Amino acid sequence: MTGAAPVFFALTQRGADLAARLTKDLSGAEVHGLRGRVTGVEVHFASAGEHLRRLFAEQRPIVGVCAAGVLIRTLAPLLADKADEPPVLALAEDGGTVVPLLGGHRGANNLARKIGGLLDIAPAITTAGDLAFGVALDDPPPGWRLGNPQHYKDFAAALLAGARVRLEGEAPWLAQSSLPWDQDGELTIHVTEQVGKVEANSLVYHPAILCLGVGCERGAAAEEVIALARETLAARNLAEGAVAAVVSLDLKADEIAVHALAETLGVPARFFSAVRLEEETPRLANPSEAVFREVGCRGVAEGAALAAAGPRADLIVPKRKSARATCAIARTPEPLDAYAVGQGRGSLAVVGLGPGDPVWRAPEAETAVRTASDLVGYTLYLDLLGPLANGKARHDFPLGAEEARVRAALDLAAKGRDVALVCSGDPGIYAMASLVFELLERENKPEWHRVETMVVPGISALQAAAARAGAPLGHDFCAISLSDLLTPWPAIERRLRAAAEGDFVVALYNPVSQRRRHQLNTARDILLARRRPDTPVIVARNLGRQGETLDIMGLEDLNAEAVDMLSLVLIGSSETRRTPRTDGGSWVYTPRGYGAKAGKKDSVGDAA
Numbered sequence: 001m002t003g004a005a006p007v008f009f010a011l012t013q014r015g016a017d018l019a020a021r022l023t024k025d026l027s028g029a030e031v032h033g034l035r036g037r038v039t040g041v042e043v044h045f046a047s048a049g050e051h052l053r054r055l056f057a058e059q060r061p062i063v064g065v066c067a068a069g070v071l072i073r074t075l076a077p078l079l080a081d082k083a084d085e086p087p088v089l090a091l092a093e094d095g096g097t098v099v100p101l102l103g104g105h106r107g108a109n110n111l112a113r114k115i116g117g118l119l120d121i122a123p124a125i126t127t128a129g130d131l132a133f134g135v136a137l138d139d140p141p142p143g144w145r146l147g148n149p150q151h152y153k154d155f156a157a158a159l160l161a162g163a164r165v166r167l168e169g170e171a172p173w174l175a176q177s178s179l180p181w182d183q184d185g186e187l188t189i190h191v192t193e194q195v196g197k198v199e200a201n202s203l204v205y206h207p208a209i210l211c212l213g214v215g216c217e218r219g220a221a222a223e224e225v226i227a228l229a230r231e232t233l234a235a236r237n238l239a240e241g242a243v244a245a246v247v248s249l250d251l252k253a254d255e256i257a258v259h260a261l262a263e264t265l266g267v268p269a270r271f272f273s274a275v276r277l278e279e280e281t282p283r284l285a286n287p288s289e290a291v292f293r294e295v296g297c298r299g300v301a302e303g304a305a306l307a308a309a310g311p312r313a314d315l316i317v318p319k320r321k322s323a324r325a326t327c328a329i330a331r332t333p334e335p336l337d338a339y340a341v342g343q344g345r346g347s348l349a350v351v352g353l354g355p356g357d358p359v360w361r362a363p364e365a366e367t368a369v370r371t372a373s374d375l376v377g378y379t380l381y382l383d384l385l386g387p388l389a390n391g392k393a394r395h396d397f398p399l400g401a402e403e404a405r406v407r408a409a410l411d412l413a414a415k416g417r418d419v420a421l422v423c424s425g426d427p428g429i430y431a432m433a434s435l436v437f438e439l440l441e442r443e444n445k446p447e448w449h450r451v452e453t454m455v456v457p458g459i460s461a462l463q464a465a466a467a468r469a470g471a472p473l474g475h476d477f478c479a480i481s482l483s484d485l486l487t488p489w490p491a492i493e494r495r496l497r498a499a500a501e502g503d504f505v506v507a508l509y510n511p512v513s514q515r516r517r518h519q520l521n522t523a524r525d526i527l528l529a530r531r532r533p534d535t536p537v538i539v540a541r542n543l544g545r546q547g548e549t550l551d552i553m554g555l556e557d558l559n560a561e562a563v564d565m566l567s568l569v570l571i572g573s574s575e576t577r578r579t580p581r582t583d584g585g586s587w588v589y590t591p592r593g594y595g596a597k598a599g600k601k602d603s604v605g606d607a608a
Contacts, residue, residue: 004370005029005391006061006087006111011048013038015065015093023387025118028370030387042387043358049074058363061087061107063098063115071101087111099124106139135177140205143335144171145241147204155187155203163187171205193242193331195234207335208244211313212265213305214258215248216325222260228322229261232329236317245270245338247304249277251295253345254450257325270308270342271416277303285318285328305330308341343416346451348409350436351420352427352458353384356544360459368456369420376409377422384545385422393417406435414447426460430481430509461568462507465540468550470587472538472570477505477590482512482519489519496523500530505576505590508569517560520569524558527571531555536578536588538570539563552578552586 005028008019016031016038023029032055033041034048045051052074055062064071068090075088079102087108090099098115100108100123112123138152146152159165164182167174169191175181188202198204212232216225233240246262248255250271262269274296280303281287287298297303301319309330317329349368354360369375369388379396382389395412397405409421423431433455440448466473480495481487499506506527511520527535533556541564542548551562555571563569576590 004060004086006063007032007055008063008065008091009048009052009055010034010038010041010065011070012066012093015091016041018091018093018095019063019065022115022118026114028387028391053078054363056086056088058367059086061089061103061111063089063091063111065091065093068099068101075102089115091115095119096121097124100126104136109136135174135179137203141173143208143244143337144173145206145208147206147239147241148198148202151198151200151203154200158187158201165189167191169205171207174205193238195237195239206239206241208242208267208338209332209335210238210243211305211308211330211332211336212243212246212261213248213301213303213308213328213330214246214252214261214325215300215304215327216252216255216257218255220255220257220324222257224322225257225325225327226261226264228320228325228327229265232317232320232327235320236329238317238329240265243267244332244336245308245341247272247308247342249274249295249297249300249304250343250450251446252300254452259345268338268344270338270344272304272307272342276307276342280306283315285315301326301328302330304328304342308338309336310341344418346413346416347418348413348436348451348453349418349420349456350423350427350431350433350454351456352423352425352431352460353381354459354544355425355461355464356384356542358386360464360544362456362458365456365458368454369422371418372420373418374409374412375420375422376405376412378405381422381424384424402432402435403439406432406439410436410439410445410448410451413451413453414445423458424461425464426458427455428457429460429462429479461509461540461543462570464543465507465538465550465568465570468540468543469538469552469570471589472505472536472572472576473507474590475505475573475575475592476502477507477573478502479507479509480523481509482516482523483510484516484519492519493522493526496526500527503530503573503575505573506571508571510565511563511567511569512560513565520558520560520563524555528555531571531574535574536572536576536586538588539567540570541567543568552588 008031010016010019010031010033016033019031023031031041032043032045035044035046056075056078071088071090085103087103087106088101089108089112090101098112100112109125112125116123140146164180164185165187166183166185167189171191190202190204193206193209212229243265245267246269248258248271250273252258253271259269277297281298283306284299284302292298302315305328306313306315309332313330313332316331319326319328351365351368374393375382375389376395378399382394382396395408409419413419421432427433462479478499533554535555537553537555537558539551539562573590578586578588581587
């Protein structure tokens with residue numbers, strides 16, 4: 001089952017209103033509506049088909065508040081592997097019917113039951129196994145894995161034809177179902193952590209009760225660690241499907257080999273401090289003083305396996321070694337919630353939201369926010385997330401507390417949290433990304449360096465302003481911030497003169513503030529020395545947000561009174577043109593020189 005929050009897909013206002021009622025009881029759910037027909041929703045879309053296909057590709061659970069045929073015809077070309085389909089449901093606009101169409105055993109049936117309960121209707125579930133026996137045998141609950149899914153179809157068919165089944169092993173979720181139990185049944189369900197002979201008339205379920213502890217030298221090859229783990233499991237005939245987690249010392253949280261092993265087994269990688277692992281010393285089979293001198297605990301592989309498995313665990317496979325790695329296995333009495341033990345590596349995504357309007361937000365940015373546990377940022381930027389922020393831990397900071405924001409984000413990530421540091425525009429353009437790397441270098445804290453860090457781009461203010469105006473960035477351009485808080489004004493003046501001399505289109509960030517008014521007029525005068533007085537200038541304010549304005553004027557008319565702190569100023573080069581639009585306004589563009597190339601066969605290409 002996909003863990004993402006559902007998206008209600010509405011084509012009419014009536015459907016959107018019904019969806020809005022339901023999202024109050026479904027954490028993180030969003031309503032997406034057709035632009036021009038639907039108001040008051042979190043996300044608008046212009047093309048219903050394109051938006052549906054995008055949601056499907058992103059594995060978002062979809063509740064279409066529309067005719068089932070719309071969903072079927074749109075998504076049919078994308079259907080391939082049912083094991084990889086997100087939940088897709090059709091909900092009648094009057095709230096009278098909810099039908100799981102796809103992904104019944106990946107969450108659609110359960111979501112239909114939730115929606116049915118909220119609307120006081122019976123969901124139209126058609127999955128045969130669910131209806132007949134009250135259990136989805138191909139979708140076991142968390143902590144369990146079906147070891148032979150290739151036999152499920154024939155097994156289910158035999159069940160529905162009247163075959164009886166016997167249970168070997170203990171699994172409360174199975175025992176409490178309505179399956180036709182019979183100790184002499186012709187079908188068998190095995191519950192075991194062992195690898196066994198799999199027969200066509202049986203299903204094998206592995207409980208997640210094994211904790212695989214690993215240690216390795218810095219930079220050990222993933223292939224070596226994976227091979228050692230598999231050899232260690234095979235030595236005791238233990239199934240990979242019974243592994244709940246790969247666990248290790250927190251100093252190994254950024255080891256590629258450890259994460260490669262976890263990914264290979266399809267389980268989380270979790271980590272413990274040396275202090276916590278040292279507490280397991282009395283239970284270790286192979287305590288080592290040399291290891292203690294090196295990392296502060298007497299056993300990494302054994303200690304981590306036991307720490308994860310808990311006080312009632314058994315160390316069933318003591319430490320085994322390869323050239324550069326160690327491995328051990330502990331068994332816990334019942335299936336383990338791996339995310340409840342130790343901590344993850346921790347991640348920091350520096351996310352750019354774009355100028356403001358959600359339609360300008362990149363899908364990667366939405367995914368980074370959606371998967372984050374914690375959001376860090378200036379309060380206004382966090383507020384712009386709307387429902388995307390629901391269910392997240394918010395860490396709000398005032399304007400100007402940039403370094404405090406980054407430190408908080410890195411500290412949270414170092415504790416194993418998945419953090420999104422939220423910026424407007426693009427995070428690498430006059431935003432927080434550069435400060436993240438500056439602090440990583442300056443502070444050189446090992447725990448910060450172990451965090452998985454990534455930068456998620458966004459549409460910058462200069463791109464948004466240029467798009468609104470036409471194509472002023474069609475040729476060479478540069479960006480200069482007029483704020484002298486971090487850069488001395490003489491350095492800014494040198495850059496302005498260089499931009500004027502080089503005849504660049506210039507994007508001016510931070511053009512004015514409440515206390516800083518003269519710099520913009522100075523910048524204008526420097527550029528006027530090299531530009532025509534009527535050179536096109538674009539002043540864009542509140543891009544993508546309520547109150548957006550776009551003013552186009554000549555360079556000689558630019559002054560600080562026409563600009564505020566929420567503005568970006570784009571000043572054309574000597575080649576920049578202003579051409580009339582049919583609505584009475586103007587387009588602004590900077591020709592790249594295609595006219596001079598007319599008739600020639602070679603191409604100057606588009607932007608790389």
